[in-house]
Amino acid sequence: MSEDDQQQREGRKSPLTTAFLAPGDGIRDLWATLPRAAKWVVGIPLFVLLGLLPLYTPDILDTPGVSFGGTMAQFAMVAIIAIGLNVVVGQAGLLDLGYVGFYAVGAYTVALLTSPTSPLNQAGPGGILGTKWAWLACVPLAMAITALAGLVLGIPTLRLRGDYLAIVTLGFGEIIRLVADNLAEVTNGPRGLSEVAYPRFREAQEPPNGVFSHGNAFGDTNYGTWWFWLGLVLIVVILLLVGNLERSRVGRAWIAIREDEDAAEVMGVNTFRFKLWAFVIGAAIGGLSGALYSGQVQFVAPPTFNIINSMLFLCAVVLGGQGNKLGVIFGAFVIVYLPNRLLGVEVAGINLGDLKYLFFGLALVVLMIFRPQGLFPARQYLLTYGRKARQFLRNPPVHEEVAR
DSSP: OOHHHHHHHHTOOOHHHHHTTTHHHHHHHHHHHSOHHHHHHHHHHHHHHHHHTTTSOOTTTOOTTSOHHHHHHHHHHHHHHHHHHIIIIIISOOOOSOTHHHHHHHHHHHHHHHOTTSTTOOSSTTOSSOTTTHHHHHHHHHHHHHHHHHHHHHHHHTTOOHHHHHHHHHHHHHHHHHHHHHOHHHHOGGGOEESOOOOOOSOOSSSTTOTTSTTOOSSTTOHHHHHHHHHHHHHHHHHHHHHHHHTSHHHHHHHHHHHOHHHHHHTTOOHHHHHHHHHHHHHHHHHHHHHHHHHHHSEEOGGGGOHHHHHHHHHHHHHHOTTOHHHHHHHHHHHHHHHHHHTTOEETTEEGGGGHHHHHHHHHHHHHHHOTTOSSOOOOOOSTTHHHHHHHHHSOOOOHHHHO
16 A cells, blocks of 8 residues: 555545645634534624624725625625535535526526516516515525426436536526526516516615615725625524534445445435435535525526536535535635626736636646645534544543442
8 A cells, every 4th residue: 555545435535635735724623613602602693793794894805896785785695605616526525616696597487577677577567576675585595496497307316427417417507597598588588577576674864765776885884894794694594504414324325325326325315306406405504605696686687597607616616625614615705705706906017806717727736636625624514413522532421330
């Protein structure tokens, strides 16, 4: 056996790999050792501080070229996408290259039901949706329709594996975009659907259409900040739901399928059913993010849902660490923040903000060489009572008869 194989078997890493981006392991291990109550004590203040960033932005984090509140709103939206894609790719091990298709289905569901330029508009006079609550009413509809799309796509395709599944999902994403582009009678084609509904909250003389409208564009609490706060609340809810799934029998089945699908099937795991669950749950979360996008931008058009964006979503999962929910959120922050931070920064006459794809490509190459598991790799516990088992082994109970 070679030295590299021996190191891999014993779980050791080379000094170069350990030195490169090693703090991610330390943070992960520190977080893993905390009891669940302590995680709540630490996590709640961290999310509160994160929510206050648009109001008290450090100069080192500010984005001079664009609104920092708008940047954080975009980050929250991409973070939700990354969590949903992490269920499919990171937990169940299904290579999905067309996740942007679910994102598009969610966005177009809200746009078709609320845009005045849509023939299916139900938010105007005579529609079944009220103008004030139209967006909120469409969010569960968008998630349900997107989950149905995941079910329809998953039933015939999830018996495929690896590259074959990747090609099928890639085709699905392109089909959704091309249908939206060519079905001009319904989707308005490349011109898109405008004036999409958004939450009508705190309507007053200033701003007249509520804090979520584009009219609320001045000051620290602009519309981007409010969308970021809404996205942050949804992220917390999704993390709780997905976290409970991961700790359940479903999550352990996903991990078994990801590690070795054949072995999982031999051990009695219904691999097709659990893969379908992952696909549907991930699709519903992607539809929620699409609903956020359509309400925030208030305009939906096919060019937004191209294959490049699908690759960026996958890049967030790979950079952050597949299988780690908090890691992929950090990956989403990197994907969104860096291009906006570098926007307007010129070196030798070149705008660095325009080179984001070059930077992400180089980052992925370096990451695959030195740290293929991502910045914050997941630490999985396959035992239901793993923590109790470790405590038992460290401090076994002493029986009276043995003591005598």
